[in-house]
Amino acid sequence: MKNTYYVRMILIMLGTTAGAVFLHQLNISNETILMVFIIGVLLVTACTRGYHFGIIASSISVVIFNYFLTDPVHTFLITDTDDMTLMFVFYIASIISSSLSARFQQQLIISQKNEETARLLYEVAQSFLNVTGESNIIQQGTCYIKDHMGYESMVEVSVNGNSYFCDNFIPNTDRTCLELPINGVFRKLGVLKLYDKNQKFDLEHEWLINTVAAQMGIALDRELVYNEREKILVAMEREHLKSNLLRSIGHDLRTPLTGIVGASDYIVQRSETTLDRTSIKRLAEDINEQAVWLTALVENILNMTRIDNGSLEVNKQIEVIDDVVNEAIRHVVGLKDRSLKISLPPEVIAVPMDGKLIVQVLVNLLRNAVTHTPKGSKIELTVSRSDNYVEFSVADNGNGIDPLLGEELFKAFVTRGKTGSDGEKGIGLGLAICKAVVEAHTGTIHTGISILGGALFTFTLPLAEDE
Numbered sequence: 001m002k003n004t005y006y007v008r009m010i011l012i013m014l015g016t017t018a019g020a021v022f023l024h025q026l027n028i029s030n031e032t033i034l035m036v037f038i039i040g041v042l043l044v045t046a047c048t049r050g051y052h053f054g055i056i057a058s059s060i061s062v063v064i065f066n067y068f069l070t071d072p073v074h075t076f077l078i079t080d081t082d083d084m085t086l087m088f089v090f091y092i093a094s095i096i097s098s099s100l101s102a103r104f105q106q107q108l109i110i111s112q113k114n115e116e117t118a119r120l121l122y123e124v125a126q127s128f129l130n131v132t133g134e135s136n137i138i139q140q141g142t143c144y145i146k147d148h149m150g151y152e153s154m155v156e157v158s159v160n161g162n163s164y165f166c167d168n169f170i171p172n173t174d175r176t177c178l179e180l181p182i183n184g185v186f187r188k189l190g191v192l193k194l195y196d197k198n199q200k201f202d203l204e205h206e207w208l209i210n211t212v213a214a215q216m217g218i219a220l221d222r223e224l225v226y227n228e229r230e231k232i233l234v235a236m237e238r239e240h241l242k243s244n245l246l247r248s249i250g251h252d253l254r255t256p257l258t259g260i261v262g263a264s265d266y267i268v269q270r271s272e273t274t275l276d277r278t279s280i281k282r283l284a285e286d287i288n289e290q291a292v293w294l295t296a297l298v299e300n301i302l303n304m305t306r307i308d309n310g311s312l313e314v315n316k317q318i319e320v321i322d323d324v325v326n327e328a329i330r331h332v333v334g335l336k337d338r339s340l341k342i343s344l345p346p347e348v349i350a351v352p353m354d355g356k357l358i359v360q361v362l363v364n365l366l367r368n369a370v371t372h373t374p375k376g377s378k379i380e381l382t383v384s385r386s387d388n389y390v391e392f393s394v395a396d397n398g399n400g401i402d403p404l405l406g407e408e409l410f411k412a413f414v415t416r417g418k419t420g421s422d423g424e425k426g427i428g429l430g431l432a433i434c435k436a437v438v439e440a441h442t443g444t445i446h447t448g449i450s451i452l453g454g455a456l457f458t459f460t461l462p463l464a465e466d467e
Helices: 002-025 030-047 051-069 081-127 134-149 203-270 277-309 321-330 355-371 406-410 430-440
Strands: 153-157 163-165 177-183 188-195 317-320 339-343 350-353 378-385 389-396 444-449 455-462
Touching: 002 030, 002 051, 030 051, 030 081, 051 081, 081 134, 081 203, 134 153, 134 163, 134 203, 177 203, 188 203, 203 277, 277 355, 277 430, 317 321, 317 355, 321 339, 321 350, 321 355, 321 378, 350 355, 350 455, 355 378, 355 389, 355 430, 355 455, 406 430, 430 444, 430 455
Parallel strands: 339 378
Antiparallel strands: 153 163, 153 188, 177 188, 317 350, 378 389, 389 455, 444 455
């Protein structure tokens, strides 16, 4: 680069000398010719870097002026004191002007560097604003260091011991590295390791690296705070759901248990005196219905617990559709007070399924229909076959499903209404269990409006097991 500056200086001085000689031939005064040399010195200062080029150009200008333009010409002798004074003043003025120009030029370069550094610092700060996730934050920082400064780097997170680095960089423990702390608000979050590139940091790189480390600390701290807040919210929600579950279970258990205790106590108190066999049978049937209802409730709670724990096992065997439907109907209380219509295919259909779980699905859907329809209502259970799946549908002529609920019905603790037609209140687990069981069989389940005008629940099961 210096050779280029010297070439520029020589070319400018040659041009200046040629112009000065030409003006001298036109009998222009020496004072005016010296102004040309000052312009040449300023051009040299503007086209090079450093004040010493201006001093050299000033010295060369004095020598050229003395050799070509003062009497006697083509010698370095000076006989006229005015010429000597003029050259001395020119030399001092050219040195001062070239030094000032070089200083202004240096200040301009510094301001441009400062502007570029400020832009890069702003860019670093902006780049971390919308980045989430520990790995993404650290990838952003290490890749920025590599792209803008050329340093390979990695980060070791103190909280969990994880290490991250940019792209395919593999750290080498034999290489020297510079370690910088990544600090959060209250604690040290990790260490930024910069691997030696056989060159020292300049001030700009030092600022950028410290800024990247600081921004990573701020972003990681923000991520930790967010994760802690999410954990607190999840714990609060879990506690809220637990309280709702216990309250609902307590209510739902108390209703049938009250009936069982009352009926059994009545039998014990009156069986030897006023009760005939018909009354005893009717009370026993009431006790049986309440016990069946309790069994279904406990089964739902157990299945939901298995689903939450990820331990729900699907043991598929070939089951006949007619047997599964009959078994489900036998476990539903309240169907005798409704008009139940069952439509099955004329041929025998065998489907790979976990019979116990699918029975539970049908029980939940039928019981849901019973709960949300008055006595005497119509309920239809339809099974149909397609090319590669079998479809089950449960429809009723009740009030239907609130459009605002939609697919929310299949979430835990969501119910269609506060109470059923018979005063019973569900805890909102049945449909959530249905969805989990059907999807575990690689089937689908959805809601709709039945031709009877009420709710429609439909689920499908594949006729063949997936490979």
